[in-house]
Structure formats: structure tokens, C-alpha cells
Amino acid sequence: MAAAGLVGALAISGAGGGVAAAAPLPQAEVEVVEGGLGVGGGGNGAERAPVVEYGWPLRPAPAxxxxxxxxxxxxxxxxxxxxxxxxxxxxxxxxxxxxxxxxxxxxxxxxxxxxxxxxxxxxxxxxxxxxxxxxxxxxxxxxxxxxxxxxxxxxxxxxxxxxxxxxxxxxxxxxxxxxxxxxxxxxxxxx
Known part of the structure; x- marks a missing residue:
């Protein structure tokens, strides 16, 4: 599912090896996508996909x-x-x-x-x-x-x-x- 929120980032400086705070990134939407199936759309995984739960049809997980x-x-x-x-x-x-x-x-x-x-x-x-x-x-x-x-x-x-x-x-x-x-x-x- 999608959730909006402000995303912050840290930039690593190349010279001194220190870490400096960077400006916040613009708002971003987060989506959880199933591994490669793209069940929410045309099948290439680029569309939003609902979070779905599937499990093994046998217990324990089979070979x-x-x-x-x-x-x-x-x-x-x-x-x-x-x-x-x-x-x-x-x-x-x-x-x-x-x-x-x-x-x-x-x-x-x-x-x-x-x-x-x-x-x-x-x-x-x-x-x-x-x-x-x-x-x-x-x-x-x-x-x-x-x-x-x-x-x-x-x-x-x-x-x-x-x-x-x-x-x-x-x-x-x-x-x-x-x-x-x-x-x-x-x-x-x-x-």
C-alpha cells in the first residue's frame, strides 16, 4: 500500500569521510511491490501492486x-x-x-x-x-x-x-x- 511522507537523506562527504546532513528530499510516495509479478497491473512490476499474501501450499515448505x-x-x-x-x-x-x-x-x-x-x-x-x-x-x-x-x-x-x-x-x-x-x-x- 502507499504511504506519503517526507524522506530525509544523509550525504557522505568524500574528503574527510565524515557524514553531513543533507537537505530533505521532496515528499515521496512509498509502495510495497510483490517480487516481480506486478499483480496490480500489466505484469512488468512497474505499476502499483497491492500487498498480497501467498504461502506454500504444503507444510513444511517443500523441495x-x-x-x-x-x-x-x-x-x-x-x-x-x-x-x-x-x-x-x-x-x-x-x-x-x-x-x-x-x-x-x-x-x-x-x-x-x-x-x-x-x-x-x-x-x-x-x-x-x-x-x-x-x-x-x-x-x-x-x-x-x-x-x-x-x-x-x-x-x-x-x-x-x-x-x-x-x-x-x-x-x-x-x-x-x-x-x-x-x-x-x-x-x-x-x-
């Missing part, structure tokens, strides 16, 4: 067995999510508050999708859902249990965690691990 691989074109080869190593039967948690918009089988595997207030949609598979469509969940709420059988998983079970912006054929797949990057502060001059 990443396979990372997101962006396809070269919309229907090209790639890996549209991150595979997280876990144990079969482990609780799968909502990465952020939102509404369950899908819970059921897709191609023989259980899938749960949660739509978040920022318009992003997280997807979890293979999961035996413990929630139904229309249910509101909070950050860290259980949404199902992990099932074995995710193809390409090098351990007993992997949660495929996906992230999309938009809906239908216009949706873009994004790297869900960017949701976990630390926030940073950017100072903006006031007009």
Missing part, C-alpha cells in the same frame, strides 16, 4: 522437484507449474484466500482451482478435494489431500502447483513460485 518452464508459444511444450515434493496423503493448503471455482477430475486426476481476489487462479493436482465449488477458503486452509501418481515426479508424490492470470483461452500461465518472493519497497516521486 521443488521441477520448476515452471514457459512454453515458447501458447500451445507449445513446457511445464505450466511447479512440482513440489511431498508425501501421499499430505494436506494440500490454499496458497491464499479465495473461492474454490473447480474441484473434480481432469483426465483422471483430482484437481482443485482457487480464484483469488487479485484475479489470479491457483491450481493444485493430483488432489482428493475436501472442498466444493463455491466454498471460500483462507490462506493455509486445507483444500484436499495429495494423491500419488503425478507423472514425472521423482519421489513418492508431487503436488503440481499452477498459476494463471485471466480465464479461458486468453489465460496466461505464470510461475507460481514468484508468489513466494519477498516484497520490496520502491520510492516514487509525487507529482
Amino acid at each position: 521443488v522437484a521441477r520448476r515452471f518452464e514457459e512454453p515458447p508459444f501458447r500451445y507449445g511444450r513446457g511445464h505450466r507449474g511447479a512440482d513440489l515434493a511431498a508425501a501421499p496423503g499430505q494436506a494440500v493448503l490454499a496458497a491464499r484466500a479465495g473461492e474454490v471455482v473447480f474441484a473434480g477430475p481432469v483426465a483422471g486426476r483430482g484437481v482443485v482451482s482457487v480464484l483469488h481476489p487479485d484475479g489470479l487462479r491457483t491450481t493444485y493436482e493430483p488432489v482428493a478435494a475436501t472442498v466444493a465449488v463455491g466454498v471460500r477458503v483462507g490462506l493455509g486452509d486445507p483444500i484436499g489431500t495429495l494423491e500419488p501418481g503425478h507423472a514425472g515426479c521423482p519421489v513418492a508424490a508431487c503436488l503440481h502447483w499452477g498459476l494463471r492470470r485471466g480465464s479461458g483461452t486468453a489465460a496466461d500461465y505464470l510461475d507460481p513460485l514468484v508468489l513466494l518472493r519477498p516484497r520490496y519497497v520502491r520510492l516514487l516521486p509525487l507529482p
